[in-house]
Amino acid sequence: MEIMRNFPCISIILCMCSAIVSSALPGKWARRLNVTIVLAVITLSGGTLVYSLAKGYETVYKMGRFPAPWGNEIRFGVLEAIMALFFSGILLLSVLGGSKKLKEDIDNFKENLYFVLLDLLLSSLLALIYTNDLFTAYVFVEICTIAACGLIMASERGRAIEAATRYMIYAQIGSGLLLFGLCILYDITGHLLMSNIKTQVIILASSGQYHIPLVISIVFIGTGLAIKSALFPFHAWLPDSYGYSPVPSAAILSSLVSKGYIFLLLKIFYRVFGLNIIQESHLFNILLIFGLAGMIFGSVSAILEQDIRRMIAFSSVAQIGYIYMGFGMGIRSGMVAAVFHIISHAASKSLLFISSAGLTDASGKNKTFKDLTGAAYRNKIAGAAFTTGALSMVGVPLFSGFISKLLFAKAAFETNAMTMVATLVCLAISTILNAVYFLKTVARIYTPATTEYETIRFKDNIPFGVACILFIILNLILGLASDPLVEFINRGLMMFS
Amino acid sequence: MINFNMILIASFLFPLLSGVLLFAIKEQADRKVTFAYTGLSLVITGVLNMILLFADSAEVKLITLMNGIDIVFRLDTLGKYFMGIVSLVWILAGFFSYTYMKHEKNEKRYFAYYLIVFGVLNGLGAAGNLITMYAFYEFMTLSSFPLVLHNQKKESVMAALKYLFYSFFGAYMALFGLFFMCRYCRTLDFIPGGVIDQVAMSGHETLVLVCICLMIMGFSVKAGMFPLHAWLPAAHPVAPAPASAALSGIIVKGGVLAILRVIFYIAGPEIIRGTFIQYLLLTLSLVTVFMGSMLAYREKVLKKRLAYSTVSQLSYILFGIALLNPAGLTGSLLHMAAHAFIKCALFLSAGAIIFNTGCTRVDELRGIGKKMPGVIWGYTIVSLGLIGIPPTGGFISKWYLASGALSSGIKGFSYAGPIVLLISALLTAGYLLPVTINGFFPGDDYDYENHKTIKTSFYMIMPIIVLAILSVLIGMFPNGLTEFIGSITGEIFNTGF
Numbered sequence: 001m002e003i004m005r006n007f008p009c010i011s012i013i014l015c016m017c018s019a020i021v022s023s024a025l026p027g028k029w030a031r032r033l034n035v036t037i038v039l040a041v042i043t044l045s046g047g048t049l050v051y052s053l054a055k056g057y058e059t060v061y062k063m064g065r066f067p068a069p070w071g072n073e074i075r076f077g078v079l080e081a082i083m084a085l086f087f088s089g090i091l092l093l094s095v096l097g098g099s100k101k102l103k104e105d106i107d108n109f110k111e112n113l114y115f116v117l118l119d120l121l122l123s124s125l126l127a128l129i130y131t132n133d134l135f136t137a138y139v140f141v142e143i144c145t146i147a148a149c150g151l152i153m154a155s156e157r158g159r160a161i162e163a164a165t166r167y168m169i170y171a172q173i174g175s176g177l178l179l180f181g182l183c184i185l186y187d188i189t190g191h192l193l194m195s196n197i198k199t200q201v202i203i204l205a206s207s208g209q210y211h212i213p214l215v216i217s218i219v220f221i222g223t224g225l226a227i228k229s230a231l232f233p234f235h236a237w238l239p240d241s242y243g244y245s246p247v248p249s250a251a252i253l254s255s256l257v258s259k260g261y262i263f264l265l266l267k268i269f270y271r272v273f274g275l276n277i278i279q280e281s282h283l284f285n286i287l288l289i290f291g292l293a294g295m296i297f298g299s300v301s302a303i304l305e306q307d308i309r310r311m312i313a314f315s316s317v318a319q320i321g322y323i324y325m326g327f328g329m330g331i332r333s334g335m336v337a338a339v340f341h342i343i344s345h346a347a348s349k350s351l352l353f354i355s356s357a358g359l360t361d362a363s364g365k366n367k368t369f370k371d372l373t374g375a376a377y378r379n380k381i382a383g384a385a386f387t388t389g390a391l392s393m394v395g396v397p398l399f400s401g402f403i404s405k406l407l408f409a410k411a412a413f414e415t416n417a418m419t420m421v422a423t424l425v426c427l428a429i430s431t432i433l434n435a436v437y438f439l440k441t442v443a444r445i446y447t448p449a450t451t452e453y454e455t456i457r458f459k460d461n462i463p464f465g466v467a468c469i470l471f472i473i474l475n476l477i478l479g480l481a482s483d484p485l486v487e488f489i490n491r492g493l494m495m496f497s
Numbered sequence: 498m499i500n501f502n503m504i505l506i507a508s509f510l511f512p513l514l515s516g517v518l519l520f521a522i523k524e525q526a527d528r529k530v531t532f533a534y535t536g537l538s539l540v541i542t543g544v545l546n547m548i549l550l551f552a553d554s555a556e557v558k559l560i561t562l563m564n565g566i567d568i569v570f571r572l573d574t575l576g577k578y579f580m581g582i583v584s585l586v587w588i589l590a591g592f593f594s595y596t597y598m599k600h601e602k603n604e605k606r607y608f609a610y611y612l613i614v615f616g617v618l619n620g621l622g623a624a625g626n627l628i629t630m631y632a633f634y635e636f637m638t639l640s641s642f643p644l645v646l647h648n649q650k651k652e653s654v655m656a657a658l659k660y661l662f663y664s665f666f667g668a669y670m671a672l673f674g675l676f677f678m679c680r681y682c683r684t685l686d687f688i689p690g691g692v693i694d695q696v697a698m699s700g701h702e703t704l705v706l707v708c709i710c711l712m713i714m715g716f717s718v719k720a721g722m723f724p725l726h727a728w729l730p731a732a733h734p735v736a737p738a739p740a741s742a743a744l745s746g747i748i749v750k751g752g753v754l755a756i757l758r759v760i761f762y763i764a765g766p767e768i769i770r771g772t773f774i775q776y777l778l779l780t781l782s783l784v785t786v787f788m789g790s791m792l793a794y795r796e797k798v799l800k801k802r803l804a805y806s807t808v809s810q811l812s813y814i815l816f817g818i819a820l821l822n823p824a825g826l827t828g829s830l831l832h833m834a835a836h837a838f839i840k841c842a843l844f845l846s847a848g849a850i851i852f853n854t855g856c857t858r859v860d861e862l863r864g865i866g867k868k869m870p871g872v873i874w875g876y877t878i879v880s881l882g883l884i885g886i887p888p889t890g891g892f893i894s895k896w897y898l899a900s901g902a903l904s905s906g907i908k909g910f911s912y913a914g915p916i917v918l919l920i921s922a923l924l925t926a927g928y929l930l931p932v933t934i935n936g937f938f939p940g941d942d943y944d945y946e947n948h949k950t951i952k953t954s955f956y957m958i959m960p961i962i963v964l965a966i967l968s969v970l971i972g973m974f975p976n977g978l979t980e981f982i983g984s985i986t987g988e989i990f991n992t993g994f
Binding site for chain 2: 391394395396397398402403405406407409410412413424427428431432435436439440443446447448479480481482483486
């Protein structure tokens with residue numbers, strides 16, 4: 001059993017090594033290596049989950065056994081293990097579903113570079129999840145950004161390059177703010193390890209010393225990570241990056257990269273400042289307001305959109321608004337709902353991106369709704385998958401989206417009256433708006449068309465079909481048997497504080 | 498000893514699965530095979546439902562969605578009543594489809610969805626708590642959607658979308674209220690007399706009432722109540738005739754069932770009595786009764802006229818519900834059955850006319866009674882029923898409605914109600930009987946030279962005649978039915994408070 005405590009560290013290092021090795025491999029082998037490594041990470045994360053559940057409290061793992069001020073630490077509990085498991089699982093399915101599309105999009109001799117970036121991305125996400133050191137977190141935030149940039153512009157054509165540039169600028173502003181925040185925090189506490197900072201922060205807060213720098217660092221860190229995870233109104237980079245990048249990149253970016261930053265923010269809330277101090281700084285109220293605004297605005301933009309990929313991207317803005325709304329409630333059940341939504345949204349959004357690629361392929365690679373008419377008949381599995389994702393997003397019972405909405409609504413009752421009414425009203429409006437654009441699209445793809453495009457059968461692209469089916473099953477499981485997951489999240493958050 | 502629990506599950510799962518299976522089966526060269534399969538499934542489901550009528554109680558907890566929220570099916574008297582009506586109408590309209598669907602394409606898809614909706618309706622009737630009912634309510638919308646747009650002309654697709662968006666808007670209004678109900682109810686299970694937690698509610702009376710009102714308004718979209726009725730006259734006429742018969746006869750009753758559940762099994766009549774909800778519902782339903790009849794009277798296309806008639810007749814039922822007394826509720830429940838049979842028969846007659854002559858407008862139907870005497874006789878008998886002429890079913894239900902209104906003692910409405918009902922009955926005669934009169938007595942200038950009798954297929958005429966006989970039987974021997982309804986009203990008005 002005790003060997004399992006090494007698993008998080010091993011999984012990070014495995015990913016980094018495979019990135020280095022992949023750079024020297026031909027594309028095909030780089031892909032195989034990537035799949036093997038991701039499978040290994042899934043197994044290791046599963047092991048970590050079992051270990052944490054059995055142990056019942058968090059494990060602190062000292063890298064190289066150097067003690068605190070000098071050494072680097074990994075710290076993990078149930079929640080970290082779940083996140084790592086889901087992230088690697090969804091990464092695997094996204095790559096599986098988009099593998100054929102990737103070959104068309106990327107030059108042959110550069111294919112291995114794509115997998116180098118993917119390995120790097122996974123390693124940085126795992127590090128963000130596991131690390132207990134703020135500066136390490138910052139370093140991996142940067143690695144994650146660079147890898148994500150590469151993934152966006154992998155096709156090296158047209159608007160993808162523009163989108164990547166825009167993403168780079170936004171992400172750098174975010175990283176800059178994050179770094180400022182960390183500097184101030186280091187300045188006033190003298191530590192970089194989260195647990196050490198927290199002890200100091202509590203002392204500072206009770207003595208009232210350095211009150212303003214503390215608040216400023218909270219605001220900088222919060223804003224920085226909010227920009228990077230595309231919280232409204234910092235979402236301008238998002239539609240293009242998700243809309244014009246290769247499909248697996250869009251699926252991975254929307255469901256993993258932005259969620260990685262959000263998870264880091266959650267960790268900082270609990271491990272660095274503690275909920276009380278954040279509450280006093282009113283950051284929660286700000287996040288709540290922007291979250292609610294994002295829910296409405298994202299959906300309205302999605303309704304106006306004519307391009308299916310950009311529509312799904314705008315829907316992400318709305319869904320990220322949901323997550324921040326959960327944070328903004330500032331209570332345990334809100335956080336549980338937000339974390340559940342991170343997972344459920346990751347499952348349905350990557351499904352939507354992958355299946356939309358199947359639909360556009362069956363429509364002569366056109367992404368406008370006009371051409372997509374009847375696409376579900378030409379690519380049946382993609383149609384079914386898109387419908388499942390859409391129903392989940394809309395929040396039809398028995399799909400994962402409904403459970404997150406219920407959790408949010410239940411959490412809202414524990415807040416004060418203003419927050420409760422605002423939250424529930426926005427939730428209802430946003431749900432109706434979701435229904436408008438998603439069901440419109442579903443109806444569109446099931447309307448028979450007069451134009452003739454070639455039909456894509458299941459056996460033409462087996463990995464795609466398999467990925468779609470697995471994603472559908474995942475969504476149904478999350479919708480039908482959410483109880484254990486919610487229980488795990490609860491336990492994980494308990495370990496956090 | 499029969500295991501009723503298993504039958505309860507089978508009653509909705511069997512048609513669902515058999516419908517899904519129909520998709521998987523290859524298109525048969527001989528349409529009889531498809532129909533034999535559908536017919537057999539319909540009859541088996543009907544038999545299952547009949548067995549359930551004799552069950553005392555059955556309860557199955559299928560799965561737990563999340564803590565405290567289960568998918569539960571429980572058989573109660575109201576559910577039995579609903580499922581009984583559904584099976585009769587669904588099977589008869591199914592037989593009608595055999596001949597009618599000859600001149601439509603995509604028969605297999607039609608029959609598959611026809612079976613699926615049957616299953617969903619059984620699930621709706623058997624749902625044991627608010628969440629389950631909400632889930633099946635959504636599925637009802639989604640699965641009946643393909644029936645509406647069956648012929649896939651632009652007009653039908655637009656109408657179906659209108660139907661979808663109206664229904665979803667209503668459903669989410671209801672969901673918004675449902676979120677609050679989680680907090681203010683002891684349980685979300687359906688218990689006659691209501692489950693509102695008085696202690697939790699004290700101090701939040703207005704909030705609870707507003708939420709109940711939202712739920713009622715949300716579900717009333719399906720029942721075509723003013724001001725959200727516009728989808729109904731658009732969606733019902735564009736479907737194939739047997740589907741419009743089923744939609745207009747049964748699906749709209751799904752909305753009524755949901756309202757019954759909310760008012761009598763969740764909120765409880767005592768909480769609503771004398772509040773703005775009761776007056777709002779009374780006013781809106783009376784407005785709809787009058788407006789629907791008026792619009793039907795002015796409409797020239799037969800199927801549209803019948804759809805407007807549904808708008809009007811459904812509000813009779815809602816009016817009876819809003820009276821909140823046993824006589825009114827008895828009238829409503831009787832009218833639920835009577836209207837289901839009658840409106841189904843009317844739409845089937847319209848379908849038979851369209852199928853055999855291609856005429857859609859009322860003024861083209863001169864002399865139709867000479868050509869198709871059987872169909873028009875059936876049409877005439879059920880028309881008399883809808884107008885409310887003894888000894889047909891409509892008379893009994895309207896009698897109860899009027900006496901319920903007069904004995905309710907609600908200022909204004911106790912007299913306004915019967916008056917509006919009378920005026921509307923006159924209008925009903927005005928819009929239904931011209932077909933009969935011009936049909937049998939086309940006048941002297943009718944071209945008797947070219948007259949020939951059209952032979953109507955057995956599968957077409959049989960359901961119409963059976964439904965006509967049923968509607969008369971309800972009126973002539975209402976005792977068995979009123980006794981059964983008495984057990985429903987007894988449960989509701991004698992328990993609790």
